[in-house]
Amino acid sequence: MIKVEWFYWLCGAIFIAVAALTFADGTNAKRYGSGAFWGLLGGAFIYSTFVVHKTAPASVLGLAVIMMALLVATGQLGRGDTTGPSRAEQEAGADRFGNRLFVPALTIPVVVIIFAVGLAKIHVGSEPLLEKSSETLIGLGVASIVAVIIGFVMLRPKSPLAPLSEGRRLLEAIGWAAVLPQMLATLGQLFVAAGVGKQVGRLTEHVLPSGSLFGGVLVYCVGMALFTIIMGNAFGAFPIMTAAIGYPVLVQHFHGNAAAVFAIGMLAGFCGTLCTPMAANFNIVPAALLEMKDKYGPIKAQIPTAIPLLACNVALMYFLAF
Amino acid sequence: MLVLLGVLLVVIGFALRLNPLVVVTVAGIVTGFLGHLSVIAILNAFGNGFATSRSVTLFVLVLPVIGLIERFGLQEQGRRLIARLHALTTGRLLVLYLLIRQISSALGLASINGPAALVRPLIYPMAEGAAERRFGRAIPEAMREKVKGYSASADTVGQFFGEDIFVAIGSILLITGFVDTTYHLKLDALNVALWAIPTAICAYAIHGTRLFLLDRRLDRMAEAAGLTTRPDKADAQEAGR
Incomplete structure (x- = not known):
C-alpha cells in the first residue's frame, strides 16, 4: 500500500x-x-x-x-542571492521549447486526477493500493515526481541538482509563509481545546435567529468576508469563523455537506480580499506596478464584483450544501 | 469570555501588519493559557497540530518542477501566447484574459503570471493600446486609470476564483488540514476543490460582464472628454492589416 x-x-x-x-x-x-x-x-x-x-x-x-x-x-530568517532566470535565459528557453514548457506543469493535475479518481478504487489483494482518504495527496506527491522527471528529461539542465536549487529559490521567496497555513490549523486546534468555538458560538446564538439555516449561512459568509477585510487574509478568518459557525452550526446542527460549506466559505472570504487594502500584495502592489495615481484604483474596480459574488456564494452554499 | 482574547489578538495583529506567523503563534499560546491549559498541554497541542496538518504544506513538492520550467522560460512563453490577443477591444481583451487566468490557475499555474509578469508588461499596454486605437492617443488620464484598474482586477479576480479548483493550493489544503485536524473529519482535497467550481463560474459571469461593459464606459468617458470614437469597423480593418 x-x-x-x-x-x-x-x-x-x-x-x-x-x-x-x-x-x-x-x-x-x-x-x-x-x-x-x-x-x-x-x-x-x-x-x-x-x-x-x-x-x-x-x-x-x-x-x-x-x-x-x-x-x-527575531529576524533570523533571510534569503541568499538566489537570482531568478534572466530575460536572455528565458527568451532562449522559450525559443527552444515553446509550448512544451507547459507540459511538466500540466502533468500535475492530470496525474492527480488519475490517482484520485482512478487508482483510488484499485485494491491489491484485500488492501487498497493507496492509503484510504489520502488518495489526492498521494496523487499530488507522485505527480510532482513524474513532473520533475519529465521536466528534467525534456530540458536537460546542466546540473543534476537544478530542480532542488530552483525549488529552493521559490521556497526562499515564500519564506516563513510556507508554514503559516499549518500554524493556522494548529491555532484552530488550540481554539477548540480552549473553548473559543463554544464562546463565539454562544455569541452568535444571540445574533442568529435560532434555527434559521439561511441566517447561519449568511452570518458565516458575510463574517468570512468582513474578518478578511479587517485582517487582509482569508486564511486567518477561516479558523475563527469555522470554529464559530461553519462547523458547529452549519455542519453539525444542519448537517451540511462539509466540503461544500468550507470551500464556498473560503471563497466568500476571497470576496473580502478583493475589497481590502490590507491585502497589499494583491491590491496595492499592482497599483504601484502600473504607476496609478489612485492606489485604490484596483479595489474600486473590484468592489462592484465582490458584492454580488458574495451574494452568489450565500445562495450557492444555501442551495448546494444542504 | 476571556478565551476570546486570542481571537482579538489575531485580528489586531493581522490588522497591524505584524508578522502573521508570530501573531498566530502568540495567539495560540495566549489562548492556551486563558483556557487553563498547562505548558505541556500547550506544547502538545502545537506538536499534534503541526503533525496532523502537514498535508497543508505538501504543495512544496511542486516547487522544484515549477522553478525548473521557470528557469527555461515559462513566463516568457506565457507572454508570447498572450501577445497574440492584440487585435481585440479593451473590454474584450480583458474578458479573455480573465478566462485564461482562471483556467490556468485552475490547472495549477496560479503562480506563473500575476501583475508583475503579465499585467504590467503586457496586458495593460495591450488594453491601453486598444483604447488608443479607438479614441486616439490623447485619451485623458482618468480613462488610463480606469483601464489600469480594470486590468489589475482581471488578473486578481481570475487568480482568486481559479486557483481554488486546483488541489495543491494553500487555501484548499488549509481547509482540509484545518478541519481534519480540528474536527477529525476526513475531507478529500479534490472534493473540496470541485466545490469551488460554481463560484468560479459566477465570478466569470459577473466580472466578465463588467469587463465587457468597460468598452461602453470608456465610450461615455471619451464622449464626455470630447474625443471622437472610431467605429468598430475601422478597428477591425486596422487589426486585419
Whole structure:
C-alpha cells in the first residue's frame, strides 16, 4: 500500500536539503538562522510521523515549532542571492521549447486526477493500493515526481541538482509563509481545546435567529468576508469563523455537506480580499506596478464584483450544501 | 469570555501588519493559557497540530518542477501566447484574459503570471493600446486609470476564483488540514476543490460582464472628454492589416 507518510518524508528531505544548501550559502547574511529554520522544519516533518503514531511525545515537536516562530520573530530568517532566470535565459528557453514548457506543469493535475479518481478504487489483494482518504495527496506527491522527471528529461539542465536549487529559490521567496497555513490549523486546534468555538458560538446564538439555516449561512459568509477585510487574509478568518459557525452550526446542527460549506466559505472570504487594502500584495502592489495615481484604483474596480459574488456564494452554499 | 482574547489578538495583529506567523503563534499560546491549559498541554497541542496538518504544506513538492520550467522560460512563453490577443477591444481583451487566468490557475499555474509578469508588461499596454486605437492617443488620464484598474482586477479576480479548483493550493489544503485536524473529519482535497467550481463560474459571469461593459464606459468617458470614437469597423480593418 502506498502511504501518504512517504511523501511527508520526501517533503522533509527537501527542507533538510534546502537547509544544507542554506548553511553553505555565503551570500546569505543570515545563513545560520535560515538554515536552522529549514532544518527544524524538515526534522519536524519526519518526527511528526512518530507523533501521529503516538510513539514519540508531541511536546518536543511543539517546542520545535515554537522555536521556528521565534527564529522568524527575531529576524533570523533571510534569503541568499538566489537570482531568478534572466530575460536572455528565458527568451532562449522559450525559443527552444515553446509550448512544451507547459507540459511538466500540466502533468500535475492530470496525474492527480488519475490517482484520485482512478487508482483510488484499485485494491491489491484485500488492501487498497493507496492509503484510504489520502488518495489526492498521494496523487499530488507522485505527480510532482513524474513532473520533475519529465521536466528534467525534456530540458536537460546542466546540473543534476537544478530542480532542488530552483525549488529552493521559490521556497526562499515564500519564506516563513510556507508554514503559516499549518500554524493556522494548529491555532484552530488550540481554539477548540480552549473553548473559543463554544464562546463565539454562544455569541452568535444571540445574533442568529435560532434555527434559521439561511441566517447561519449568511452570518458565516458575510463574517468570512468582513474578518478578511479587517485582517487582509482569508486564511486567518477561516479558523475563527469555522470554529464559530461553519462547523458547529452549519455542519453539525444542519448537517451540511462539509466540503461544500468550507470551500464556498473560503471563497466568500476571497470576496473580502478583493475589497481590502490590507491585502497589499494583491491590491496595492499592482497599483504601484502600473504607476496609478489612485492606489485604490484596483479595489474600486473590484468592489462592484465582490458584492454580488458574495451574494452568489450565500445562495450557492444555501442551495448546494444542504 | 476571556478565551476570546486570542481571537482579538489575531485580528489586531493581522490588522497591524505584524508578522502573521508570530501573531498566530502568540495567539495560540495566549489562548492556551486563558483556557487553563498547562505548558505541556500547550506544547502538545502545537506538536499534534503541526503533525496532523502537514498535508497543508505538501504543495512544496511542486516547487522544484515549477522553478525548473521557470528557469527555461515559462513566463516568457506565457507572454508570447498572450501577445497574440492584440487585435481585440479593451473590454474584450480583458474578458479573455480573465478566462485564461482562471483556467490556468485552475490547472495549477496560479503562480506563473500575476501583475508583475503579465499585467504590467503586457496586458495593460495591450488594453491601453486598444483604447488608443479607438479614441486616439490623447485619451485623458482618468480613462488610463480606469483601464489600469480594470486590468489589475482581471488578473486578481481570475487568480482568486481559479486557483481554488486546483488541489495543491494553500487555501484548499488549509481547509482540509484545518478541519481534519480540528474536527477529525476526513475531507478529500479534490472534493473540496470541485466545490469551488460554481463560484468560479459566477465570478466569470459577473466580472466578465463588467469587463465587457468597460468598452461602453470608456465610450461615455471619451464622449464626455470630447474625443471622437472610431467605429468598430475601422478597428477591425486596422487589426486585419
